[in-house]
Amino acid sequence: MGDLEYGTDPARLRAVAEQIRTVHDRGVEIAIVVGAGNIYRGMSGAAAGMDRATADYMGMLATLLNALPLQDALEKLGLHVRIQSAIGVAEVAEPYIRRRAMRHLEKSRIVIFAAGTGNPFFTTDTAAALRATEIHAEAILMAKNGVDGVYSADPREDPEAQLIPAITHMDALQRGLKVMDATALTVCMENDIPIYVFNMDDERNIDRIVCGERVGTLVTT
Numbered sequence: 280m281g282d283l284e285y286g287t288d289p290a291r292l293r294a295v296a297e298q299i300r301t302v303h304d305r306g307v308e309i310a311i312v313v314g315a316g317n318i319y320r321g322m323s324g325a326a327a328g329m330d331r332a333t334a335d336y337m338g339m340l341a342t343l344l345n346a347l348p349l350q351d352a353l354e355k356l357g358l359h360v361r362i363q364s365a366i367g368v369a370e371v372a373e374p375y376i377r378r379r380a381m382r383h384l385e386k387s388r389i390v391i392f393a394a395g396t397g398n399p400f401f402t403t404d405t406a407a408a409l410r411a412t413e414i415h416a417e418a419i420l421m422a423k424n425g426v427d428g429v430y431s432a433d434p435r436e437d438p439e440a441q442l443i444p445a446i447t448h449m450d451a452l453q454r455g456l457k458v459m460d461a462t463a464l465t466v467c468m469e470n471d472i473p474i475y476v477f478n479m480d481d482e483r484n485i486d487r488i489v490c491g492e493r494v495g496t497l498v499t500t
Contacts, residue, residue: 280317280424287317287348296352298485299389303358307489308384310414311391312407313349315341335399339366342403346393347371359388365397365406377413384414404463412470419472420488421459422479428496429458429476445497448474458498467498474498 281288303309318341319326326334343364350360361383362372372393373379383390395406411419429451432440443456448468451458458464458476467474477484477495488494 280320283317285317285320287345292348292352294482295479296349296356298482299353300356300358301486302489303387303389305486305489306387308387309389310380310384310410310416311349311389312403312410313342313345313391313393314403315339315345318344332399335401336366339394339397339399342395343368343372343393346391350391353389359386360391361388362391362393364394365392366394368394380410381414402460402463404459405466408459408463408466408470408472411472412466416472419467419474420485421474421476422485423476423495424479427478428494429456429498431456433457443496444493445499448498448500451498458496464498468500471500 280286281291299309299311315338319338322337322341326337329337343362343366346362346364350362353360361380363375363380364372365375367374375392375397380390380392392406392410395401395403396409407419407421410416426434427442429443429446430440431443434440446456446458448464450456452461452464452468458474459467466472475488475495475497477488484494
């Protein structure tokens with residue numbers, strides 16, 4: 280979204296694509312789950328008072344509107360990208376097929392998972408945890424906008440909130456910290472998937488995490 284009220288900022292999109300290319304060039308297999316806050320913010324008025332399932336389907340379709348420009352930006356950098364959607368949109372994306380996704384990764388293609396889980400009442404956090412489990416991902420890197428990691432309280436509201444450098448999935452659940460929603464955290468905990476929560480504004484952070492540096496907050500079992 281960049282500095283826009285909602286929508287897609289082309290400069291921000293290119294910056295994200297460049298970060299992904301840097302890591303991909305190291306030989307890392309990358310799958311991406313996109314959210315839709317930047318688009319849904321512009322639809323929030325229409326969604327107010329709407330049936331929850333209908334509003335959730337709108338959000339899932341909005342993730343496709345983010346997946347397509349991200350694919351385009353990555354391909355302009357010479358990368359090979361496939362979008363897999365949990366909702367059928369055959370003209371613009373493959374259906375989500377686990378084995379096909381894993382094969383794409385083996386061939387050094389980047390896979391973008393769109394439309395969440397394909398089910399209402401589940402967030403893109405849950406989609407990330409589910410897809411990570413299915414493709415045997417080694418870790419989830421959770422990019423945040425303007426926040427350095429997990430804090431003891433909302434740093435925008437509490438000036439005394441402190442950054443937590445490391446925490447367990449269970450502690451995060453019990454303390455109600457806003458790492459992921461509870462369903463997603465539970466999936467990660469049960470499958471022993473570490474989560475790196477970091478600030479996307481620093482363009483070096485993804486590469487630093489992949490290279491083993493401690494950045495932001497690490498959530499592990």
